[in-house]
Amino acid sequence: MRKHFTISSTPININEVKQFIQLEDTGATVVFEGIVRPDQMPNEEAVATIEYEGLSEMAISELEKIALQIQSRYEIHSIYFHHLLGKVAVGQTAVWVGVGARHRKDAFGALDYLMDEVKKTVPIFKKEISQQQSEHWVVPNYNNEK
């Protein structure tokens, strides 16, 4: 299986993902982008930027584990994962993920599974920042009132 995992501060283009994931007998490619939304923060200010921090080396190691689980569940040709660290403005993509497979259902299933697992174990943390410079750490499944 062809794999590419990067945790980086440099944005990429959807074409890079697409070109990487399509191999000779690939019949389905799926590319997901996670984009920063202008959500309302707890203090009712709007998110202007999200700042991501993380442990790159461990993140790659966790992604490798997830890739092994995916290989045992889905027939796929390739995985591409690129997550930004640092500040990402509203409307900008923070994560690009692509999967190539013979069949659509495997590509969809693998990509969905990958993102579910990323949100459980891959050490990346995000802080919402408003135009007025208020900050709010996003902590899933936790009462995040300060």
Place this chain on the structure above:
Amino acid sequence: MRKHFTISSTPININEVKQFIQLEDTGATVVFEGIVRPDQMPNEEAVATIEYEGLSEMAISELEKIALQIQSRYEIHSIYFHHLLGKVAVGQTAVWVGVGARHRKDAFGALDYLMDEVKKTVPIFKKEISQQQSEHWVVPNYNNEK
């Protein structure tokens, strides 16, 4: 909801899909491409080209019906669907589909649902053609021996 449905003989680029589906508060975009595979035909020759034919006007009308069903099931911002008619060579994309939504699960669900329904009702038909010019109509769920 922003919608774009085309049945055409002109290929497009993944960027066109991506740009169309990302609106102001979109947090997730998913783009699927269906690509012609070098499968083995019943006579054991390899597919070199697929030729698609279809009823464009009715296809658009069926897509509109599917879009209505999707809107009642998923919260999405946009759908893009572009299917080629005519000959498409191995390794080339025959269909581009994109969905934008606030959340990934809605985008994934809607796109998967759309493709499932397309394969049931949208009047597009495909014929595999080998390098040696053998032809084979693909008829799902049917014993297709000639």
Place this chain on the structure above:
Amino acid sequence: MPFGILKDSLGQDWFQWEHEAPATVKDLREWLKQFPNIHPQLPIAVVFDQAYQPDSFEIKDGMQLYLMPPVSGG
């Protein structure tokens, strides 16, 4: 007008169907059974006015219908 594999099975792009009125989609399906090149297991959909029509749909003089095998796009 037949589409896809049906065009090859019938060997022509279109044909005329003559039937004593009243006729339905079900009658048309029965009539199609006479063609030895159409596999009896092949589902055939009948389309009029850009929409699939049920067995009970009444076919009137001069209507242009499409005969469709299972779709295979995507």
Place this chain on the structure above:
Amino acid sequence: MPFGILKDSLGQDWFQWEHEAPATVKDLREWLKQFPNIHPQLPIAVVFDQAYQPDSFEIKDGMQLYLMPPVSGG
């Protein structure tokens, strides 16, 4: 080294933990309860050597550990 919201809760990038040997991840978790800025419901993962470590993991002298709140990438 604490990560994410924990860095703000603890007010510093790193700190030293002194404990009579032997100590485990569970002991460390107990010790963290003294910090009033850490919400008692916040799950904290302890990472050593690029991997999550269970409560039973034995912490040895000089180990550099990471304290992690729930991840929120993607």
